[in-house]
Amino acid sequence: MSRFLLHRLLQGLVSIVGASIVIFLISRLSGDPVQILLPSDATPEMIAETRRTLGLDLPLWHQYVIFAWDALRGDFGRSYRWQMPALRLILDRLPATILLAVCGLIFSVAVAVPVGVLSAVRPGGWTDRVGRIFAMLGQAMPAFWVGLLLILLFAVQLNWLPAFGYGGVSHIIMPAIALGWYPVAAQTRIVRSAMRDVLDSDYIRLSRALGTPERWIVWKYALRNAAVPLLTMLGVYFAAMLGGAFVVETIFAWPGVGRTVVEAVFSRDFPVVQAGVLFTSILFVLSNLLVDLTYGIVDPRIRDDR
């Protein structure tokens, strides 16, 4: 198990280094931050001075070496726009994004699992039909639209929830639903399909023959086995939510890292982009690692194989 863990950690490290190189190169290919930073009537001397101050006059390889060495020591440079350490800018906002992604994931799983299971238990029945419509709606409605509809209904019409901002439990409900809405559809399909396979298997038939209550068969035996494919995808969904939180963060004025990084991309604020992408990569690797470890808990055979 520890060898497996070490192996996955090394793989993750390679992925993170790879991501840092890719984002470093791509951000620099995308344009010159100095021309965005300075007024349009700035003189060529000012442009040259600013480029020198930011180290952008150095060869690309030299810039990367400086970046990598500083990053290893926890220094990602200062944001060109915000004039503050890029790492602080990201870390201050990371908890809000993680909270949003976790709540979005909890919402999607909380909806997808029962809907998927009920659809699988009675294929073709009304629960299955409703489940399919639900899944279709989930995939057809983008997060920004779901978010705006939620605001119109729960904030403007009913006045139950705040329309924007970051704070108590009431603030997280609508953003989490908007973010988790899209994955619900795919997760419902995964659960339904996995449950169908498991429910058709021999050991389930044997359980039924032995007179085990159907409720136990579905929710205890079958669901545990059907959960493995869903678990596999949860790591990916969590990472996708971290990366895709930008839209939801903008709609709900949620002070997360997604909005910060996307704005940094547009303003060519390289230190913030690099710090943001690197930390998202680390979270991606960690969430996948966590999923790998969870397999063993759900299915002891996988743990023993390792």
Next chain:
Amino acid sequence: MNHWRISVLAALLASITAGAAAQIPKPATGNLTIAFAAEATMLDPAKSSAGVDQYFFGQIYEQLVRPDPSLKRVNWLAESWSVEDEGGKPVIDVHLRQGVKFHTGDTLTSDDFAFAYNRLRDNKVSKWSHLQASVEAFEIVDPYHFRIHFKQGDGSYVADNLQLWAMSKAYFDRVGDETFGNTPVGTGPWKFVSRTIKEDLKLEAFDDYWNPTQRPTVKNLTIKIIPEDLTRVAAFKTGAVDWIDSVPPSMVEEFRKMPGVTTASYVSPNNMYIAMDAIDDAVPMHDVRVRQAAAYAIDVDAIIKSVLFGQGERYAEVGKGEIGYDSDLKPYPYDPKKARALLAEAGYPRGFDIPCYNLTTQREPYQKEMGEAVFAYLSAAGIRCKVQGQEYGAWISFGRRDRPGHIDGFYSNMWGHGLPGDPGTPWAGHVHTYVPGAGWGITSVHSDPELDALIEQLKATMDLPERDALIRKIARIKHDRVAGGLTTYRPIVTFAWHDNVTFVGWPTPGFWRNLQQIGLKQ
């Protein structure tokens, strides 16, 4: 003393006391939460890198001169100022208002403006050092009197409200650069309390503010940042915020009819125009008839009405209210027949194909759609646009001349120039011929020696009436020759507030979001 004398004296004293009491403003009370669509990045005027930064620091810092709500330039921290001649070189002589205090309690003196000047001209600190480039020396005469000596005339310095922001030298010396930038201290009506990036800015009314009549009447102000239009509107409708900026153009009419809501609309100082390559002999727009054809081909009024929901003001070279505005100078009317005739006369009876570059990042509402509509009108007249979208970073770089190559077609562009507005600096940038390294024509794809000479003359002219006359002259020539691009419209921005709020719209030099006079109804 006789009894009647005592009575008269007492009455006199009472009336004086009452008069003085009337002068003393009631202390600000209450809390108000409002929302802006965009967020400033820097709170330090010297390190500011974008106009939007004024949304925040413009509430805290003040200048010597500023435009009032009617856009009339008024003395602010300057009690008086004049432009004088000293040995053939201009000097701006400033007498400071006395009794002005910083939020720390320090008194504003000439030393603070000397400090501000040195900070603003240092290109290692300031992004605006070029604005101080014509200044030769800053001379302190006494604590409330200083003189700015110029190497040569700099009309923009006067036109742009004397450029300097009041910054506390004593505070900087006490706290250093980092705190100075993050915890700003100015002389303005609002004191900085706290800021959470991507969330809000908290301010408190400054009790010792020098201006007793034009000041906030609410004690605590929170400015929330809500970038999404519909969310901002929802926050307003639910009462979570009581004042919003940037009402979406499509909803302005709805807001105007909303009970319990007041709105105010202002023309923004951002001038939209369509740049066109006119320097290459090979391009059709080198011929003035083709440029005029483009001007006649576009129905700007129809686009404003249908794309912008009427939230734009058409202008011809110089906007209403700016120095040099000429009400007799009218925009080109929409006349597609004349456009085709001019094209044929110039040798293009079947029109021609040309690249047209559109900004796809929204800097102004519906700006991308505006560009698309303009290019569609050009295409209909025979100037067949091959439209290429550009996001903001690419668009900025593409428009500059200090890169290999230059714009080779039409290009949707804009230039903000503050309020009340003076086109001197914009014209130096996009009308004057490009001169590498000299600061002229940094985004220009036009060359006209007569206009170059006039723009250079304008740059040196510090007398405002003379400037006004010169701008009118340049505007007419520019208009006739469609030089430096085709002017289209200036966006209109609308604010809305609930009836429990009092608000008078004041501009900072660059924008209308100054909260000089905001409060709650008593």
